[in-house]
Amino acid sequence: MAGYTNAPTRTMALRFGASVVYTEMAGVEGLVHEHSDLTWQLLETLPEERGRAIAHLYGRDPGHFARAAERIAATGRFTGIDINAGCPVPKVTACGAGSALMREPALVREIVAAASAASGLPVSVKTRLGFHPGNVTAFDILHAAEDGGAAALSIHGRYKSQGHAGPVDLALVARVRAAASIPVFGNGGVNDAATASRYAAETGVAALLVGQASIGHPWVFREIREGRSFGPGDSHSSYLALDEIRRAWIAHLDAELAFAELIASKYPSSAPKPPPEEIAAIRFRVHLFRYGAGLRGTSYMRGRMSSLHTRADCVRALDGCLECERRFRARRGPPQPGGLAS
Ligand SMILES: Cc1cc2nc3c(=O)[nH]c(=O)nc-3n(C[C@H](O)[C@H](O)[C@H](O)COP(=O)(O)O)c2cc1C
Incomplete structure (x- = not known):
């Protein structure tokens, strides 16, 4: 999560039971063109992350993805590369990246194929259900990711119109999972052991991604692993x-x-x-x-x-x-x- 999941935050998530962690979103333009130190700093890791960190990237040019992916692989710090096709932030969508990619499955396929070939690392795609109810793009992005050789798809079970809050459509996530030939990871509204177990049971996803609930409360990973929930009215910590x-x-x-x-x-x-x-x-x-x-x-x-x-x-x-x-x-x-x- 941009602005939050720097290396120290990710290290805490790992200590409390996360299996893998994703970097903040780094722009491929900054990684290849400008050699921007600030962008590369987003991809710095601490030693405890070794073997458990995934580089999360945004952009739209397959050539830039390829060059960035090659350099990322050369750092030896990452076990995979994740491509953002769901971010609704105007700064990202204005350059045709993030959720703008949801209407360009052919480009998503090309990006995945380019990043995989150049890096030799497993590549995943993170997307949303679609732009709004009635405009579902998740199946197109799933098939594009599969065709490009993606290792997994992560699906945030909300629409772009919802931002980062509101109900998650678990039934639709389950349909995406059922249509997939690659592992599907579920995201959205996983806030504690109870929501995690419901998400897993109703969708059958291979893994769960926890976002906002982990900020200020890394214990959430341990709670989910141990299946422990809070008493009514209890606040997190x-x-x-x-x-x-x-x-x-x-x-x-x-x-x-x-x-x-x-x-x-x-x-x-x-x-x-x-x-x-x-x-x-x-x-x-x-x-x-x-x-x-x-x-x-x-x-x-x-x-x-x-x-x-x-x-x-x-x-x-x-x-x-x-x-x-x-x-x-x-x-x-x-x-x-x-x-x-x-
Ligand atoms: C402050 C903030 C920054 C985020 N940055 C990213 C990002 O860079 N890339 C991404 O894929 N999702 C990003 N997200 C979305 C989360 O990864 C996640 O998909 C969303 O919050 C839903 O999951 P949750 O309900 O567990 O929080 C961000 C969300 C927030 C609130």
Whole structure:
């Protein structure tokens, strides 16, 4: 997910039970033409991702896909390449990429074939059901992906018109899966163990992709693997012991730090830049906010967000937030029946 799934976030997902992780979306133009450092930085990984990371790309020119795919394979960092044919963001669709590809199955076939041949890596396509109900493109994209030699299709069970929210049409995902000769992965609205098990049971997909529910809550992967659901009315992290929350937050913060140092050493810049520790703290602010969702200290953190410049600043804010939650829990008493014990 653009803006979120950088290497530290992906590493946390893996630690909590994800099988594979996808990079943020990188434009093939930036990878081949401009040699844009910023685009290549999106494809940097941390050591724990080795063998479990897939490069997620957007674009529309098969030649550019081929050259980018070859270079991606040469990094040795990725087990596969995923092609975006579903992103609704105007910046992406305006250049004929993302969901604009949903009306060009022949081009999708060409892109898949070009990326596969040039990289030798398994190539998948991620798409949506269609543009809107009554305009279903998923079957055309499935067959184009198959013809191009794709290893899998990921289907977000919503229409472009829905953006990233709203009901997911599991019956239609099941029909796409039934029509496929390659594995189909299901996505959309997989938020916990209950929605995951329903998605799998009603569609028969080979794997599930978790998006928004994993941001600020990497525990979701473990919950899905273990089939554990929350009690009614419980918010995501409120069942977790405070020391487990703290350990995860600090692990994520330290991964941000390691990643900022890796970027600084691989991409030295003549322009003045904040030191890696400050870059890590700024990146971590986004996650801190999401990690705090459902905990009583969120407003405590919100007020301090812009003053977090170092690891120590971040740890102080985390501890302040957790102290608010600890006091709330002490007043509330033990978790209610139905919730998960901490
Ligand atoms: C902030 C944000 C960024 C996203 N970026 C991408 C992206 O770069 N590529 C992509 O295929 N999907 C992207 N998505 C869509 C998600 O991958 C996913 O398909 C969608 O959120 C539905 O799954 P979910 O209900 O589990 O979140 C993004 C979604 C959000 C909210």
